[in-house]
Amino acid sequence: MKTTRALAALVAVLGLLVLPVTAVAQARYSPVTDQRLVTPEPENWLQIRGNYQGWGYSPLSQITAGNVRRLTPVWAFSTGVDSGHEAPPLVNNGVMFVPTPYSQVIALDAKTGKLLWRYKRELPEDFKALHNTSRGIALYGDKVYVASLDCHLVALDAKTGKQVWSRKVEDYKTGYYMTLAPLVAKGRVMVGVSGGEFGVRGFVQAFDAQSGEPVWKTYTIPGPGEPGHETWSGEAWKRGGASVWLTGTYDPELELTYWGTGNASPWFGDQRPGDNLFTSSTVALDPATGMMKGHFQYQWNESWDWDEPDAPLVIDYQKDGRTIKGLVHPARNGYLYLLERSRERIGFVSATAYVKQNVFRSVDQQTGRPAYHEERIPKTGKRAEFCPSLWGGKDWPNAAYNPKTGRLFIPANDNHCGFMEGKVQQYVAGQWWTGVDIPDIGFTVDKGAKYFGEIQAWDVNSGKRAWSHQYPDSMSWGGVLTTGGGLVFAGGTNDRNFRAFDAGTGKVLWQFTTNSGIIAPPSSFAVDGVQYVSVVSGWGVDPAFQQGLLGDLLGWPKDVPQGGVIWVFAVSK
Amino acid sequence: MFAFGDKEGQIVTPEDLPLGGPQQLAYPMDPVAKIVRNGSTLNLAALIRLDPTQLTDETRPLAVDGVVAYSAVCTHQGCTVSMWQAQAKTLFCACHATQFDPRDRARVVDGPAPRRLPMLPIKTVDGVLTVAGEFTGRVGGERL
Numbered sequence: 041m042k043t044t045r046a047l048a049a050l051v052a053v054l055g056l057l058v059l060p061v062t063a064v065a066q067a068r069y070s071p072v073t074d075q076r077l078v079t080p081e082p083e084n085w086l087q088i089r090g091n092y093q094g095w096g097y098s099p100l101s102q103i104t105a106g107n108v109r110r111l112t113p114v115w116a117f118s119t120g121v122d123s124g125h126e127a128p129p130l131v132n133n134g135v136m137f138v139p140t141p142y143s144q145v146i147a148l149d150a151k152t153g154k155l156l157w158r159y160k161r162e163l164p165e166d167f168k169a170l171h172n173t174s175r176g177i178a179l180y181g182d183k184v185y186v187a188s189l190d191c192h193l194v195a196l197d198a199k200t201g202k203q204v205w206s207r208k209v210e211d212y213k214t215g216y217y218m219t220l221a222p223l224v225a226k227g228r229v230m231v232g233v234s235g236g237e238f239g240v241r242g243f244v245q246a247f248d249a250q251s252g253e254p255v256w257k258t259y260t261i262p263g264p265g266e267p268g269h270e271t272w273s274g275e276a277w278k279r280g281g282a283s284v285w286l287t288g289t290y291d292p293e294l295e296l297t298y299w300g301t302g303n304a305s306p307w308f309g310d311q312r313p314g315d316n317l318f319t320s321s322t323v324a325l326d327p328a329t330g331m332m333k334g335h336f337q338y339q340w341n342e343s344w345d346w347d348e349p350d351a352p353l354v355i356d357y358q359k360d361g362r363t364i365k366g367l368v369h370p371a372r373n374g375y376l377y378l379l380e381r382s383r384e385r386i387g388f389v390s391a392t393a394y395v396k397q398n399v400f401r402s403v404d405q406q407t408g409r410p411a412y413h414e415e416r417i418p419k420t421g422k423r424a425e426f427c428p429s430l431w432g433g434k435d436w437p438n439a440a441y442n443p444k445t446g447r448l449f450i451p452a453n454d455n456h457c458g459f460m461e462g463k464v465q466q467y468v469a470g471q472w473w474t475g476v477d478i479p480d481i482g483f484t485v486d487k488g489a490k491y492f493g494e495i496q497a498w499d500v501n502s503g504k505r506a507w508s509h510q511y512p513d514s515m516s517w518g519g520v521l522t523t524g525g526g527l528v529f530a531g532g533t534n535d536r537n538f539r540a541f542d543a544g545t546g547k548v549l550w551q552f553t554t555n556s557g558i559i560a561p562p563s564s565f566a567v568d569g570v571q572y573v574s575v576v577s578g579w580g581v582d583p584a585f586q587q588g589l590l591g592d593l594l595g596w597p598k599d600v601p602q603g604g605v606i607w608v609f610a611v612s613k
Numbered sequence: 614m615f616a617f618g619d620k621e622g623q624i625v626t627p628e629d630l631p632l633g634g635p636q637q638l639a640y641p642m643d644p645v646a647k648i649v650r651n652g653s654t655l656n657l658a659a660l661i662r663l664d665p666t667q668l669t670d671e672t673r674p675l676a677v678d679g680v681v682a683y684s685a686v687c688t689h690q691g692c693t694v695s696m697w698q699a700q701a702k703t704l705f706c707a708c709h710a711t712q713f714d715p716r717d718r719a720r721v722v723d724g725p726a727p728r729r730l731p732m733l734p735i736k737t738v739d740g741v742l743t744v745a746g747e748f749t750g751r752v753g754g755e756r757l
């Protein structure tokens with residue numbers, strides 16, 4: 041009897057000893073509700089951009105221009121994988137979640153960096169990804185949602201990392217894949233698909249957050265009989281592209297989600313006459329039904345590989361003495377768009393070039409529709425040069441908006457151009473099908489330019505640029521975070537630095553050299569009353585490819601070291 | 614036999630291959646059972662005809678009349694090595710821009726792939742390109 045009881049006691053003690061790490065996480069784990077997503081607590085970073093509106097703004101104000109010089113690493117964690125790390129850490133009451141390339145997820149104690157669990161998806165044997173990255177995950181209820189490279193939506197138990205269910209979204213063998221963070225609202229998990237280079241037809245699909253049952257699916261290229269289908273000719277719409285590379289933003293008041301769409305396939309407009317709706321557009325979708333409630337197309341009959349995948353930021357701004365319920369989109373085509381949103385439509389307000397662009401002859405002041413310089417349109421068998429290059433004024437790295445100052449911060453790239461000539465390629469499911477092979481894509485830079493990458497600050501209400509911090513020796517590939525402490529944080533440069541800027545003046549106040557180049561947006565959170573800034577450093581994908589070309593053109597170092605590390609910083613006492 | 618293109622499904626002869634590139638992608642066919650091994654892209658081979666005098670001494674014995682065959686599965690992350698860099702005359706992988714030199718056992722000239730493409734020894738039987746042995750190395754990308 042005695043022995044048994046002693047044994048039982050011992051087991052109990054051992055149990056306690058073994059439990060702590062996960063037990064703490066589990067005890068702390070607070071389900072993510074719609075309410076929490078609509079009004080996020082300052083100490084948490086529950087979604088990739090911090091809020092539904094896509095601002096990349098943390099109201100936390102402990103770290104300021106006055107103390108940021110004392111920002112020091114608190115802990116770091118190696119992800120153990122290479123390729124481009126593009127996702128921000130999410131934090132829910134002290135538990136951090138970070139997705140990595142290869143569709144893996146790491147959960148850590150946000151304060152100490154202790155590993156809680158790790159999910160490694162088994163990718164199919166013959167799987168290959170053009171962009172092996174993850175741009176984020178979503179938290180909802182007690183689950184973590186992952187859009188996997190092999191095109192499945194996966195629900196994990198947030199406390200254990202165990203897979204709850206996995207749903208096939210599309211067949212990866214036909215070129216579909218996913219890199220975006222799912223968007224969750226009102227019990228729906230929404231994802232979009234990549235694959236424009238392989239001749240897919242883009243779509244957004246919603247699933248029931250609990251069961252994983254599909255609820256609706258809306259193609260970004262309308263089929264026969266649907267509005268917009270008349271902007272296509274022949275069969276081109278079936279493989280017309282309009283991928284959905286990035287997560288939509290959401291206006292909970294209007295109950296509308298806003299998604300950016302990719303360019304059309306193949307890349308050369310003369311192979312698919314018409315405007316080709318809804319390629320290179322922003323589309324408004326009702327999260328309950330998937331019904332399209334408005335659209336705005338940035339460039340019709342797209343021919344420059346200017347995807348517009350970045351969802352517009354949902355921002356209300358002043359214009360001519362009235363408040364406009366707006367959408368703001370620094371476009372890949374090099375123009376900054378101010379739009380107006382309503383339940384019925386997306387209206388055009390203004391477009392201003394923020395980098396050098398030589399394709400648009402004009403932009404219609406009523407509709408926003410551009411007129412093109414004919415000689416700047418590459419066609420099948422006709423080479424054309426155009427600026428900016430296919431990487432655009434801004435590619436996928438996120439801009440940020442600070443509501444305290446009404447300023448928008450854009451990671452921009454200027455003084456680069458491209459040239460292309462199209463050819464007709466045979467369509468083979470799952471194979472490159474753009475009309476031009478990568479070695480034949482031309483990329484040039486203005487060798488006399490004083491800078492290439494930059495962070496630009498714009499005053500959204502006046503529509504004027506406030507400042508620009510320029511990089512003479514690097515492009516700018518880092519998403520931006522801005523804070524209530526009056527700071528802007530971004531990486532994005534080939535020198536591996538993570539920087540803090542004064543949001544008012546653009547002055548660099550602090551920088552730290554990380555393991556690799558940073559192409560992910562930072563996030564900020566607080567645990568036990570202390571503010572932290574976190575970012576993942578892990579260079580790869582397009583910035584790495586482009587850096588190789590810049591090595592030849594400008595003599596920049598060809599290789600930026602790869603391999604992901606999660607960094608967490610705080611102000612030292 | 615040709616995996617794609619106008620001649621899809623047809624057997625590849627050396628004359629089908631343009632001298633000096635680009636490569637043509639092909640699946641092997643079992644000569645007896647006449648079954649085409651196209652169930653997985655892991656079986657894809659890149660065939661290219663080059664000037665035999667330009668092949669390195671290590672490459673020539675596994676080639677026939679200047680025709681060389683390599684696994685078309687990139688050793689980096691498994692993408693299909695389908696493109697041709699005309700200036701450098703290299704096999705080009707679109708995913709992360711690795712370039713392989715087909716004259717020198719598919720040595721990595723540039724890019725992130727950690728090793729060469731495995732070579733597939735070939736010979737001709739009655740004018741038809743035929744597999745003469747196993748791939749010289751493991752086919753496929755790095756696994757994590």
Ligand code: FES
Nearest residue numbers: 687689690706709
């Ligand atoms: S898969 Fe070929 S270079 Fe990466």
